[in-house]
């Protein structure tokens with residue numbers, strides 16, 4: 415019954431790093447390789463274009479464009495809380511109700527993004 419445990423199994427293969435059989439290997443699991451895409455999305459590699467648009471009936475919205483969809487999704491709740499306003503991410507841009515260019519610009523540059531006013 416126990417015999418099969420001592421027959422060749424995948425645990426008898428030596429570890430690529432320490433050479434000890436895998437059943438006794440103490441190596442930490444290999445780190446996840448960073449996807450190439452992640453690198454391209456560093457805040458410093460993105461330029462946020464910030465502008466205020468006037469809507470019918472005098473309503474103003476602040477628009478943030480030029481950032482990746484992933485970043486916009488992550489930033490939206492932060493920026494909305496900062497401005498105390500509602501907003502949405504739509505068509506690759508973030509819309510925050512009201513005029514908050516300074517606040518948004520400040521927050522984005524603190525987070526490492528390049529910003530450009532339009």
Ligand SMILES: [Zn+2]
Nearest residue numbers: 429432439441
């Ligand atoms: Zn090892």
